[in-house]
Every structure is written in C-alpha cells, then in structure tokens.
Amino acid sequence: MTNPGSIASSASAPGSAPRAVIRLSGDLADFQPLFEEEIQPSRGARFVTLKLGEIRLRAMVVVTVAPSSYTGEDSVDLFIPGGAAVVSRVVREIVELPGVRQAGAGEFTARAYTNGKLTIDQAKTVAATIAAENEAELAEVNRLMNQRLGEKAMSWASEVSECLALVEAGIDFADQEDVVAIAPKALSDRLGLVLGELGEHVSGDEPRESRTGVPRVVLAGEPSAGKSTLFNALVGKQRSVVDEAPGTTRDAIAEIVELPGGSRIELVDLAGLEEVADNQLSSAIFQRTAAEIEAADAVLHCDPNGVFEGELPGAQSALRVRTKADIPIAHDSRADVDVCALDGWHLDDLRSAIARAAGLAGPSAGGVIAARFDSAIRDAMVHIQSARRLAEAPEAQWELIAGELRLALDELGVISGRIDPDEVLGLIFQTFCIGK
Numbered sequence: 001m002t003n004p005g006s007i008a009s010s011a012s013a014p015g016s017a018p019r020a021v022i023r024l025s026g027d028l029a030d031f032q033p034l035f036e037e038e039i040q041p042s043r044g045a046r047f048v049t050l051k052l053g054e055i056r057l058r059a060m061v062v063v064t065v066a067p068s069s070y071t072g073e074d075s076v077d078l079f080i081p082g083g084a085a086v087v088s089r090v091v092r093e094i095v096e097l098p099g100v101r102q103a104g105a106g107e108f109t110a111r112a113y114t115n116g117k118l119t120i121d122q123a124k125t126v127a128a129t130i131a132a133e134n135e136a137e138l139a140e141v142n143r144l145m146n147q148r149l150g151e152k153a154m155s156w157a158s159e160v161s162e163c164l165a166l167v168e169a170g171i172d173f174a175d176q177e178d179v180v181a182i183a184p185k186a187l188s189d190r191l192g193l194v195l196g197e198l199g200e201h202v203s204g205d206e207p208r209e210s211r212t213g214v215p216r217v218v219l220a221g222e223p224s225a226g227k228s229t230l231f232n233a234l235v236g237k238q239r240s241v242v243d244e245a246p247g248t249t250r251d252a253i254a255e256i257v258e259l260p261g262g263s264r265i266e267l268v269d270l271a272g273l274e275e276v277a278d279n280q281l282s283s284a285i286f287q288r289t290a291a292e293i294e295a296a297d298a299v300l301h302c303d304p305n306g307v308f309e310g311e312l313p314g315a316q317s318a319l320r321v322r323t324k325a326d327i328p329i330a331h332d333s334r335a336d337v338d339v340c341a342l343d344g345w346h347l348d349d350l351r352s353a354i355a356r357a358a359g360l361a362g363p364s365a366g367g368v369i370a371a372r373f374d375s376a377i378r379d380a381m382v383h384i385q386s387a388r389r390l391a392e393a394p395e396a397q398w399e400l401i402a403g404e405l406r407l408a409l410d411e412l413g414v415i416s417g418r419i420d421p422d423e424v425l426g427l428i429f430q431t432f433c434i435g436k
C-alpha cells in the first residue's frame with residue numbers, strides 16, 4: 001500500500017500565509033541532516049534551526065516517535081513562515097535528503113492504516129472530513145464517527161471468522177480426534193444472531209444511486225407553468241431560457257442547488273408535459289420527461305394557478321407548487337407551497353419543503369460513505385444468509401459455506417479492515433491442538 005522510506009509534504013493549503021506546516025514521517029535519522037540541533041522527542045513545540053544550503057531558518061518543531069504518532073512512525077511537524085517561496089524551498093531541501101521523498105496523496109493516512117493506527121472506516125472518515133463541502137456533509141461524517149461502526153463491524157467479523165475457523169477445521173482436520181466440527185444447527189444459530197445485529201444497522205430503504213451522488217429533484221408540469229423561472233430563482237442565475245411562448249424548454253437542464261442546513265440536490269428543469277399524438281418529437285420528449293419524473297428522488301408539480309388537474313406520469317407523489325402567487329386567483333390554492341419566483345416570495349419555505357421531500361431534513365441525511373457502508377452490510381447479510389441456508393440443508397456443503405463466509409468477511413472488511421487468512425488459521429491454532 002505504501003512505498004518504503006521516509007516521506008515529507010506540506011500540510012498547509014497552497015499559497016502564502018503567516019504560518020505553514022510541513023509534515024515528515026519515517027525514520028528520525030533521515031531528517032537529522034536538515035537540523036543544526038539534534039532532534040529529540042518533545043512534549044511540546046520548541047525552536048530549531050533549519051539548514052537550507054547557505055540559509056538558516058528558525059522554525060518550531062514537534063517530534064513524536066513511533067508508535068505514538070498519527071502514522072505510527074517517527075514523525076516531525078515543522079511550523080515555518082508561510083511564504084510560498086519559503087515553503088517550496090524547505091520541502092525541496094527535505095525531499096533531497098537521502099532516504100526521503102515527497103509523500104503521495106493520502107500516504108500519511110495510508111501509513112496510519114498499514115501500521116494499525118486506523119481502521120479502513122476511520123481512514124475514510126478522515127478523507128470525508130477533508131472533502132466535506134458544507135455543514136450537512138460534515139454532520140454526516142460526525143454521525144458515522146459516533147456510530148463507531150468500525151468497532152461493531154470488527155465484532156461481527158470476529159464472530160464470522162470464528163464460525164469460518166470451525167467450518168474449515170471440520171474440512172481440513174476431520175481426521176483429528178480432538179477436532180469437533182461445528183454442528184449445522186449451532187452454526188445456523190450463531191449466524192442468525194449476526195444477521196439480527198446486521199439488520200439493525202441498515203437503512204429501511206435500498207440505497208439509491210444518482211448521477212451526482214445527491215438527490216435528484218425535478219420540476220414538472222404543463223408548458224408555461226413557470227418551471228424555468230422557478231428553476232432560475234432556486235439556482236440563483238439565469239440558467240433556463242424563459243419565454244412567454246410555451247414549450248421553450250425541450251431538454252432537461254440540471255444544476256446543483258444548496259438547501260438550508262448545507263445539504264445539496266440536483267435540480268432539473270424538465271420540458272412541459274404536453275403529449276402530441278401526431279408529433280413524433282413531442283411524443284419522444286413527453287416519454288423522456290415521464291421517465292425523468294419516475295426516476296427522480298422528489299418531484300415538484302408546478303402550476304401557476306394552484307389547480308393541479310390530473311396526475312403526473314410516473315410520479316407516486318409530488319410536492320405541489322403554485323409558481324405565480326403574485327397573480328390573484330378566484331379559488332383556493334391546492335398547493336403545498338405558494339411562491340413567486342420573480343421576487344423570491346416564500347422561496348425559503350420551498351427550499352425547506354424540498355429538503356423534506358428529498359429526505360434531507362433529518363440529521364441522518366445519507367452521504368457517499370454512509371451509502372457504501374450500508375451496501376457493504378447488505379452484501380454481507382446476503383452471503384451470511386446463503387451460508388445459513390447451506391448449513392440448514394439436509395447435507396451441509398461445508399466448502400460452499402466456507403466460501404460464503406469468506407465473501408461476507410470481505411464485505412465487512414470494507415468497514416473494519418480486511419480479515420487476513422492467517423487470522424483464521426490463528427483461530428484454528430488457538431482452538432485446537434493441531435501439533436499432536
């Protein structure tokens with residue numbers, strides 16, 4: 001996963017700043033030539049002098065020796081003046097030292113995983129925290145951390161590993177008198193308990209994939225229903241062409257929109273729903289629009305007068321939006337939300353309603369990591385259920401059972417870290433006296 005040798009990299013964003021941090025990891029002896037003083041582990045920061053050719057630069061340094069550092073290796077954090085030229089010079093001097101090279105992307109965290117300082121899910125959490133673009137995504141990362149899902153996955157993997165060890169012991173060491181293979185009923189019972197725990201940690205609905213990784217919300221309605229004007233107002237710029245002539249929008253237009261709380265959606269302006277039987281193009285547009293509605297995570301049914309006659313094709317339910325609340329009507333509006341896209345009246349209410357309709361209003365808004373973990377748990381359950389059915393068959397097929405349990409461990413390893421084959425063999429050695 002990582003190349004040998006010591007590594008170094010700037011830990012600060014590019015550009016100039018009052019201070020910059022340069023991070024080193026590997027062997028302290030590799031970094032010593034950079035310093036005039038002997039570098040030693042320290043409880044806090046202390047001043048040192050860096051040798052940059054003929055130049056001497058004062059810097060603060062924090063030294064941590066293995067295995068107490070983030071990476072599990074000897075680590076040095078340098079705090080230097082943050083000028084871009086200074087940072088570039090210091091990094092260049094460091095990576096030119098014998099045995100030291102520029103760190104690759106994510107290599108510090110990769111070394112932390114390799115050295116047992118982080119599990120896979122913890123490493124992914126680090127990446128997700130860095131990549132979070134808004135408060136909602138950051139809250140989702142925090143929720144995953146608080147779930148301690150990695151520890152639970154390790155517990156599940158440990159139980160499955162023990163079952164696998166017993167199954168493989170029965171296969172490989174059946175001729176040993178002190179080896180008693182697990183009975184099919186006992187195996188089924190143990191796997192059933194694991195399935196029960198796994199089932200408590202998957203969402204009620206199957207995870208859905210979208211083209212952008214965020215919920216897809218479509219604006220639907222008849223031609224001239226005010227969809228494009230509303231779309232532009234929610235996007236915050238003139239993205240769709242607006243014209244009094246109906247049917248201006250022919251192709252779906254999509255933009256990412258941020259909602260209250262920092263959650264995001266992909267908002268799509270669809271063509272007006274007006275099927276013309278003798279017009280092949282209009283019919284094709286209608287069918288494509290209907291397909292977009294059916295595939296959407298949420299639908300905004302737009303009507304300028306709040307009447308909403310008829311049902312949208314393919315939509316099980318929709319948020320009804322009266323788009324032209326500035327125009328008086330002689331009847332009561334049947335809309336869930338009345339807005340005026342021209343002056344922004346009630347647009348904030350609509351944004352909140354969209355968040356609820358798209359399933360983003362609660363604190364458990366799904367993110368990419370949550371969906372991946374959820375998928376891994378579901379796939380693990382499939383393999384464990386298969387192993388359980390094989391165990392309950394009239395004649396248990398132990399080789400197939402072992403194969404299914406290994407596949408389940410692969411899925412749990414997505415969350416907790418991989419289960420090495422030697423670990424399973426180690427369980428066999430601990431449980432049975434193979435040496436006799």
